[in-house]
Amino acid sequence: MGILKDRFKGKADQTAAEIKDILKEHGNKKIGEVILSQIYQGMRGMTGLVTETSLLDPQEGIRFRGYSIPDLQQKLPKAKGGDEPLPEGLFYLMLIGELPSEEDASHITSVWQRRSHVPNHVFAAIEALPIGTHPMTQFVIAVMALQTESQFAKRYAAGMNKKDYWDAAFDDSMDLIARLPRVAAYIYRRKYKFGDHIQPNGLLDWAGNFAHMLGYEDDGFKELMRLYMTIHADHEGGNVSAHATHLVGSALSDPYQSFAAGMNGLSGPLHGLANQEVIKWIFEMREELGVELPSTEQIAAYVKKTLSEGKVVPGYGHAVLRKTDPRFSAQMEFGKKHMPGDPLVNTVWRIYETVPPILQSMGKIKNPWPNVDAHSGALLVHYGMVEYDFYTVLFGVSRSLGVLASLCWDRALGMPIERPKSVTTEQVKKWLKGQDEIWGE
Ligand code: AMX
Secondary structure (H helix, E strand, C coil), X not given: CHHHHHHHHHHHHHHHHHHHHHHHHHCCCCCCCCCHHHHHCCCCCCCCCCCCCEEEECCCEEEECCECHHHHHHHCCECCCCCCECHHHXXXXXXXXXXXXXXXXXHHHHHHHHCCCCCHHHHHHHHCCCCCCCHHHHHHHHHHHHHHHCHHHHHHHCCCCHHHHHHHHHHHHHHHHHHHHHHHHHHHHHHHCCCCCCCCCCCCCHHHHHHHHHCCCCHHHHHHHHHHHHHCCCCCCCCHHHHHHHHHHHCCCCHHHHHHHHHHHHCCCCCCCHHXXXXXXXXXXXXXXXXXXXXXXXXXXXXXXXXXXXCCCCCECCCCCCCCCHHHHHHHHHHHHHCCCCHHXXXXXXXXXXXXXXXXXXXXXXXXXXXXXXXXXXXXXXXXXXXXXXXXXXXXXXXXXXXXXHHHHHHHCCCCXXXXXXXXXXXXXXXXXXXXXXXXX
């Protein structure tokens, strides 16, 4: 642990000094203009945050510290006999800003193994919920039950010096990431496998062990989990889960509280719940049509019906991206390699051929292309994980890597409490008539 923490502190001090110099020289430089419609329309295109871990290019998709998903697949350490990157390596890259060596990644695996103990009261809190409770609700409640373990909260209460916030946030983040697979697997086995729980395997990597505790021993599923946990980890700072974690953390709420806030945001159907919505929508389409692999004509008719009912086509569109999501493409490649004949996976590919022109023809949708959620469910179903209500929990376990690495950076850079200005429509009307000058104060 010491090595990683020391390296992080070294990088953070260096970046903090650079930021100080940048602000000293360029602090008054304009970075953009805000137009009225932006504040009514979800602040789209308004630059308002700094997030060090990744950057989203509307045309190219996500880059983690400059590395694309194909770069990660090529350059990050792999499990023995595997082809997919280890999420431990991505976490190192996001936290430290440099590619890890094999030893760096396996160091993180062993730190997370050591810190993965989940206290009994967390399982008791999960057990207290009705079995029908949505897995994301169980997940958030479990994260909040784990908050009793927060070093940040304890040290703050004891009078922690603000210079040490990063240290406590770092410890909490590592503990929380280490514990999440056990918590998530417990929820899965409780809800869908009659409470037949599986103990962790201390010889496996973080994602491989997660697959094992979920009850999937197939090497293909373990590889899928490594890829899944890597590609869902981060999508720069403005998306709902990342922004909510950052925002709540800015009040010095501890990493457990901040992450729980992010996970409540991930639970929305326009964000992380879209992966369950996609599979639900495909299953309903197949049932209605009575076929396993619908034709493009049948899919087109079903898409038009969905739109005419005032619903979105799940898995399509994005607030920032303007091309096919490279996270979709990476999963498509995985499908081609491991299950090219699977009818559900082929349905996803046929939907990909059919949906974009239809959405494009509507004229109003800025991005008719698939996002990450359009593909993930079909790969999971292939290995037998059909319980789609659970999919967002997998997304959440992965997202912890990005948002908690960012939270460590927030505290190390001394990011202040976030508090943008809001206005009322009454004030906007007065301002438009030239009667109000207090805008922006
Ligand atoms: N199906 C139907 N209509 C869609 C659509 C879709 N897939 N995507 C966008 N639209 C509609 C919007 O609802 C909006 O309609 P309105 O003007 O009547 O309100 C209009 O097109 C313009 O929207 P936009 O500017 O292109 O998108 P946005 O930035 O407002 O929203 C997103 C982005 C992702 C919420 C939206 O595309 C959507 O709802 N997609 C389906 C849900 C989904 O897949 N979400 C997952 C996103 C990835 C993630 O976070 N995990």
